[in-house]
Amino acid sequence: MMQLRDCHNFNDFRMLAQKRIPGPIFNYIDGAAEDEKTYDRNTKSFDDCDLVPSILRGTESVDMSVNIMGQKLSLPIYCSPTALQRLFHHQGENAVAAAAAKFGTMFGVSSLGTVSLTEVREKYRTPQCYQFYFHKDRGLNKAMLESAKAAGVDVMMLTVDTITGGNRERDLRTGFSIPFKLSLSGMFQFAVKPMWGINYLTHPKFSLPQLDDHIDMSGGALSIGKYFTEMLDPTMNWGDVEEMVKLWDGQFCLKGVMNPEDAKKAADIGCSGIVISNHGGRQLDGSRAPFDQLAEIVDAVGDKIDVIMDSGIQRGTHVLKALSLGAKAVGGGRFYLYALAAAGQQGVERALELMQTEIERDMRLMGVKSISELSRKNLRFR
Numbered sequence: 001m002m003q004l005r006d007c008h009n010f011n012d013f014r015m016l017a018q019k020r021i022p023g024p025i026f027n028y029i030d031g032a033a034e035d036e037k038t039y040d041r042n043t044k045s046f047d048d049c050d051l052v053p054s055i056l057r058g059t060e061s062v063d064m065s066v067n068i069m070g071q072k073l074s075l076p077i078y079c080s081p082t083a084l085q086r087l088f089h090h091q092g093e094n095a096v097a098a099a100a101a102k103f104g105t106m107f108g109v110s111s112l113g114t115v116s117l118t119e120v121r122e123k124y125r126t127p128q129c130y131q132f133y134f135h136k137d138r139g140l141n142k143a144m145l146e147s148a149k150a151a152g153v154d155v156m157m158l159t160v161d162t163i164t165g166g167n168r169e170r171d172l173r174t175g176f177s178i179p180f181k182l183s184l185s186g187m188f189q190f191a192v193k194p195m196w197g198i199n200y201l202t203h204p205k206f207s208l209p210q211l212d213d214h215i216d217m218s219g220g221a222l223s224i225g226k227y228f229t230e231m232l233d234p235t236m237n238w239g240d241v242e243e244m245v246k247l248w249d250g251q252f253c254l255k256g257v258m259n260p261e262d263a264k265k266a267a268d269i270g271c272s273g274i275v276i277s278n279h280g281g282r283q284l285d286g287s288r289a290p291f292d293q294l295a296e297i298v299d300a301v302g303d304k305i306d307v308i309m310d311s312g313i314q315r316g317t318h319v320l321k322a323l324s325l326g327a328k329a330v331g332g333g334r335f336y337l338y339a340l341a342a343a344g345q346q347g348v349e350r351a352l353e354l355m356q357t358e359i360e361r362d363m364r365l366m367g368v369k370s371i372s373e374l375s376r377k378n379l380r381f382r
């Protein structure tokens with residue numbers, strides 16, 4: 001039987017996660033919007049670009065650290081904020097935060113996180129970002145910013161590619177929603193993963209603390225679907241965000257920028273970073289892959305703002321390609337989520353350790369001893 005020690009790469013974690021968690025939950029992580037073309041392209045885009053190594057530049061040690069938005073990260077990849085982590089493994093956000101702290105990198109807590117951002121801020125000393133959704137109720141937005149500030153969140157990350165929900169057809173088929181509304185076959189898939197069920201029932205009750213403090217989510221009165229359609233503001237615009245940046249008065253980034261004009265506006269309204277992202281292919285299918293779009297955006301704003309990218313990263317070489325093209329750091333979702341689902345904190349630690357080992361090995365093979373030595377000179381597009 002496959003174990004954590006048999007996991008040597010992204011696909012191994014994915015396979016182990018699939019074996020261990022119920023199908024509807026696995027498919028929520030694994031799936032994306034509509035035909036999943038964008039999801040597919042996100043990783044394939046790296047194959048159109050080759051690394052060109054330099055030789056005879058040996059070094060004792062390799063420095064993988066980067067600085068983004070005032071934070072020093074020991075690794076150039078961080079754990080991007082994702083929803084519902086305690087559904088994937090009962091340790092949830094605690095596992096991800098603990099592993100990120102161990103490797104000295106940043107982790108994000110989602111607005112739809114299942115552990116309170118204050119709790120993880122108090123327990124783990126490593127850069128933490130808070131992923132924010134913009135509500136119709138401005139008072140609520142203000143209160144949420146204030147409590148994140150008081151908790152000591154380092155970076156505010158406003159997600160801007162979810163102005164409406166993506167069309168995730170795998171979830172429609174399984175009936176995945178919060179609260180659960182499983183289809184019959186979906187229920188069957190829970191029944192065949194009893195360990196997941198036992199852990200789910202014997203650990204603290206599922207909750208969404210970032211929202212529970214402000215909104216009554218108890219008793220399933222408000223589903224996540226309703227939260228998106230009734231609470232979030234479909235009219236959010238640049239003026240709203242400019243106000244939010246002022247209110248936060250600290251490190252602020254937009255997650256989900258794809259267009260150089262938007263990147264310029266983000267710099268103009270005082271953001272310190274942008275994350276080029278298509279939400280791991282989960283929103284607009286048919287949209288461009290971040291790696292394909294990276295050079296254009298770096299050329300437009302790379303000297304004014306920290307340009308970061310996520311979506312599709314599975315390998316150390318993907319990280320090095322993005323950094324060579326001009327990204328300051330990269331984020332990842334599924335690379336640590338499958339590992340979390342497969343084995344909790346130990347799993348996430350192993351995923352980060354594999355990334356660290358790959359990035360270090362690849363830097364040595366490339367002939368560079370620090371991230372700043374990477375440049376477009378060591379890339380060729382086919």
Ligand SMILES: Cc1cc2nc3c(=O)[nH]c(=O)nc-3n(C[C@H](O)[C@H](O)[C@H](O)COP(=O)(O)O)c2cc1C
Binds near residue numbers: 111159310312
């Ligand atoms: C299961 C899952 C849940 C996610 N939840 C959120 C979320 O709550 N907020 C958010 O801004 N992004 C969310 N994302 C997007 C990630 O932060 C990130 O942009 C994406 O996963 C990157 O693509 P990758 O999975 O190919 O690395 C989620 C992604 C996944 C896979």
